[in-house]
Structures are given as structure tokens and as C-alpha cells.
Amino acid sequence: MSENPTHDDESNSNQHTDPAHGADSSDDDFIVTPYAVSGEVDYEKLLERFGANTLTDAQIARFPDHPLLRRRTFYAGRDVDRYLEAAEVGDPHALVTGRGPSGPMHLGHVLPLYLAKRFQRETGATVYIPLSDDEKFLAKAQSFESIGKHTRDNLRDILAVGFDPERTRIVVDTADADVIYPIATRLAKHLTPATIEAVYGEQDSVGLQFYPAVQATHLLLPQLVAGRQPTLVPIAIDQDPHVRVCRDVAAKEALPVDKPGALLGRFLPSLEGPGKMSASDDAASIDLTDDPDTVAKTIRTHAYTGGQASLEAHRERGGDPSVDVPFQYLRFFFEADDAELERIAEQYRSGELLSGELKEIAIERITDFLGAHQRRRAELGDLEDELEPYRLTDGERKQALERAGVPSSPF
Template sequence: MHDDTTSDAQPANQTADADDSSDFTVTPYDVEGTVDYDRLLEQFGADRLTDAQIRRFPDHPMLRRRVFYAGRDVDRYLAAAEAGETHSIVTGIGPSGPMHLGHVLVFYLAKRLQEATGAYVYIPLSDDEKFYAKDLSFDEIEAATRSNLRDLLAVGFDPERTRIVVDRLDADVLYPQAARVAAGITQSTVDATYGDPDNVGLSFYPAMQATHLLLPQLVHGRHPTLVPIAVDQDPHVRVCRDVAAKERFAADKPAALLGKFLPALDGPGKMSSSSDAPAIELTDDRKTVREKVMDYAHSGGRVDIDEHREHGGDPAVDVAYQYLHTFFEPDDERVEELAAQYRSGELLTGELKEIAAERIGEFLAGHQEHRAALGDLETELDPYRLTEDERARLRPSVFE
């Protein structure tokens, strides 16, 4: 495992050699090309999850199938969960538009972990970061925030053990802690980890991200925290681990659980609202899902039916299959059966797309039913907000 006595902060950008045909870039603000996940582990200094570690997690297809495939210090978190000791999960979102499939799956994983072990779950919404990083007004970001909050509430977290925080809404308790954290992060660390920030807001923002990841410990005391995220967000965890290692913060280094991207419909990068192909949004109906999958999903099949029947397709590059494998077909045997049928040519690309569209449509119908059942947003959100006692623990005293 990674040595706790060393710094975790390393350059966030990973770009293959110029003569390598698989050039790719992964940063918190940019993902391009076909990602080599093994090389990212070398770059980021994380460890591939072992079979034994996977078995210790509550059963979930994204863990069984190694969609979440690597991490740091997960044993410490698992030991606390197994012993019934305090443990927590932090995973959030930057609200810049409607949520899509690539956003929501990690929250369903977090819900599964909470149901199985009673973990605290903290969900930060970094609305201020999106103002620094995107060409969006505060009004546009607020509209996205309200929409995202409805989708997060629809997931169905336990309100007794879940806290949803919004940077601008909860600035009175978040900002003083972020200011304290910022004093423990050097500009050279920010530059080395993120590159040259576009503005001073992004230069400061790692302090706010570190505050997010330390929130459960600031509220509940020192304990193991797990951060399940896509690999592009790992730099935030590494900077926070450096902060936590400083004696004055008296916090355990948050553990990381790193996941692969849900590919864009046109492959191979992560699903994004800015992709050439449309993202599948959480409000899409079954007809819209089917149209998007049938029209845009990248195929691993052959150019014509006869050739496909003879030579078969490649599920490793077929986006419809990748969606089924990632989450939307829960039966492992069925997933393997679909892959075998596709490789043999028995299953055609159009048929595979139909299966994927149906499974995704079923999932979204259930999510939308829960979303539609929500009442007034402020009323629904209230049980998930920090309590006055919790806020008091986060407010610094003038006598400290």
C-alpha cells in the first residue's frame, strides 16, 4: 500500500509518449483519448484492488467487475466497516448542468455501501468551482444545482446518516475550514498537481475540495473515510491526503476508491454533456434513451451482417456492451453470455443496443419515479442538511 509518510501530491496530467498511438490526457478538468488505466495507477501512485479486498466490500457489480478497480488505504476503511466502527463516504458533484448516467452511478454505489454497513455519506456540491471553471453565470449554476439536488435525493440515501452540502449555501461553515486548510497547501503543490490554474479561484479551490473530504472527520471526529470517484478526480484526494498528514489537522488520510469512466456514446472517453454525442440524461424517457443508443452508441461490430456473423464483434470497444457490463445488467452470467454471443457473431450490434437501451430505460424509469415523488425541494433537502450542532462543530472559535 501507499506509504503514509510520503507525499501523495503528484502531477495530475497523464499524457502518453508522442510516438504512442494511445495518447490520452486525464486531469480534473480535461479527459481526452483512450485512457490506459494501468498507466494511470503508475502515475498516480495508487494500488489495484485485490480479489480479497473486493470480497470484503458489500457486493456490487461495479466492484465485482472492477469498474472501481484501484485505491489507497481501503483496508483501513474496510476494517472499520466490518467492526461496526465510525466510517464515512464522501463523493460529490460539480453542478454545471443536468445530471447524466456518468454522474449518478457512483451515488448508487455509495447508497449500497451505506445500506450494508451504516456509513455516513457526505455529498458536496461544488457550485463555486463551476463558476471558476466554466463559462456559466451564478443563475445558470443555481438552476443546475437545484436540478442535481433532486436527482441526489431521488437516489434514496438515509437522511439520518447523509449530509448534502452546497458550497455557496453552506459557506458560513465551509469557508473558515477551507481558509484553515489553504494555509497548509503551497502554491507549488497546486501547480505541480493541477498545472497552471486559469484564475485565482481555481488556485484556491483545492483547499475547498480538501475541506469537503475532511468534513466527516471535522464533524464526527477522526475515523476512516472512503472517497469513491472517477480517476480524473484523484488529484483532489492526493492533495487532501497531504493536508491530513499535517499534525495540526489531526485527521486520517481519506482513502480513495478509483473508478473507470462510463464511456461517451461515441466512445472512448467519459460521458460528458460537452461530447459530440449526446449524454443520456437522468430525465430522458425510454424513447429518448433508445434513440440515443441506437443512433450514437459506438459499435464493436462488423461493417455488414454477413461479416459480423462470420467474424463476430468486439465487446471491449462496443459502448452498448460497456454500459451493460458497467452497471445495467446485474447478472454476471448474463453479461458474459452477451459478450460470448457478440464475439461469435450470434448477437448483432443492433440487438445488443436494444438490450442496453431497455436496461437503461428500466433504471431511469425507477429513478424518475422517485424524483417525481419528491415535494418542495427545500423541505425535502432539510433532513440532509448539517444540523445546528454539526455546524457549531465546524465554526471556528475566536479563542482557538
């Protein structure tokens, strides 16, 4: 679940990680890097590999209540306590959750944004939402024009989530290059090609080689704009290397910032079944703009179920909610009530609830959710006007450049 700050969690055809070079490869029988996941993922072993910590019950209790945490889809983290302390006493604290605008946003892309909105509403977290149109242009066989269209479209979905403009900043790499590029250059000075290759594998262009410095900029931006504060980056665990690169760079460059923390999540299953959620263009998915009929048809046709092959077998042996995608959607996000979720699971396991019936429950919840999202999206006016209050102010830009040690413009 959750997206990395600025990439999709899709595998990237223009980039590849050679396990022989991947810092995260090991002798285990699974591979998890930002651009490749294979094998049966052992989430605990991953934490050992990456050096992150399982969330304790106490930590989860201190976060705003949300099924994604309560049910441990987000199950681990880095420097989570510092964030929680700040959130509890009302000190500044921030989240960074981004978007790589290479296509329409799917259901899976927007759920982390709704989680961030919840955090914002409950503890006043500042939320930074970087859109990496540069990286998507570099990594995809798409023109900049096409990426630009997706950027505008995605921005409408992000705005529809309903963040508090006072506490939210949206940046687009090319449109905010005046602040992004000089800071990325500052961070790139000691980011070696060898480090990038070890973490991300060989890159096809010098643009992609430079991009991790831009990504590190995203993660430090809340602190560069508004001063040192705990920053949490909610991401799927395969994206953790981005955070580690940023933490290394931040420490090396002696900037007036703390290393950003991370909230690490398991993978959302794709509609077609367990495993890493796929956003690649040919996979079936639920778009945020899908109408109820389309959602119903997509789930009825494509959703992988944990049911048995025949009605008789199902009534007799029951279904397996742990691999059933409609059930997993309820568990991740759409059924907040633990008792109700357990009731559904129990009915499914007993064979009383059929796969088709479980699908209809999921369809109803998702359709309600999307209906509300789409209403807010439809109410948006001119994109430029709507975005204005979410934009970095001139003063914030100046502050960020100053804290990053970038010389002020001679112009």
C-alpha cells in the first residue's frame, strides 16, 4: 500500500536493477528494489536488510486511527517516535507523499493521500506533495506534452482529496525548478554515480542519474522551507532506498535538517491477485474517474478472489479472505470497523458469503468513495486558481534556498 514519494510503485521498463549491483539484494529468495520486486516477500527480513524497525503497538496507538495502520499495512518505519512526539505536543511536523504523473491516477495511488489528509486533520501535519514530471518524462516513452497532460489531470485528483491549503504545498518539478534544481544541485555534489548504481541499478540517461538528488530535495523540502522538523515519508517498503539515499545525503551535506523518517508499507495487491500492486498501462485497474458501472464491471471481471471454483465447493470449504482482493480493499481502507470486517471475513471463511457477494460489498464501498471524490473533483474551478493557495510562496522559496546554502539570485 502507499506510494513512494515520487515514483509509481510500478516496475519501470526504462530502468532495471541488476541484482548483482543492487544494494538490497541478498542470498534470500526474493528481491525488492525500487524498480523490481520478485519472489515471495518476507516483510520482516526486509526490515533487517533495510535497517528499519517494526512499528510497536504503542507507536500505532499514537498515530491517528486509520485502518492502514491499525491493520499493519504500514508495519514499519524509521524515526517514527520523533514524528509522533512533535505531532502530540503540536510542534511542526510534516509528511511527504508524492506522485509520478505518467498516467491517470488509480485507486491505489490516492489512498495514501487520504491517509495524509487524515493525519493533517488530526494533528495539523504539513503535507508536501511533489509531482515528479521530470522523472516520468525521463523514465517513460512519453513526450513532455503527454506528461504535462497527466500532471494537470493528476493535480485535479490531488486537489479533490481536500487538503488544508494552509498546511499543504504542492510542487511540480519543472514548474518549481527555481527552488528544486539549485537545492538538488547542492545535494548532488557528493552523490556519486557508484551510489546511484548500487541503489537503483544502471540508468539509461544522465537525467535519471541526477534524479535521486531531486527526490532527496522533495523529502527535505518541508524542513528547508519551514525549519527543522520531523518529516515522515509514507511509502511502500520497496521505495525505502529513496529515503535512505536522502538520509545519507542530508547527513553528508551538513544541512540544517533532520534526516527524514519513513512509514513503510506492504504492497497493495493488484486487482489480479496477491503481489505487488501494478500500475502498468495494460493491467486492469480502478481509475479515479471510473463511473459506478465501470467500477462494478472491472471488479466483477478482474478482481482475484479467494473463493472456491464452484458454489458447492465454496459452501463446503469457504473462501480465503487473506488472498481475496475485494476483501483486501475493505481491510486496507474501505471498512474501518474492525468488528464488521471480522464479520465479513468469518462469513466468507464459512462459505456463507459468496465471492460474488463479497465483490458487491467492495463495489458499493468503492463506488461511494469514488462518488464523493468525483463530486469534489467536479466542483473544482480553473486549475491555476485552485492551485494558487497550495503553491510555495516567494518567501518560502527564498527560505528554502537560503537554508540549503544556495546563493541568492543576483537578479
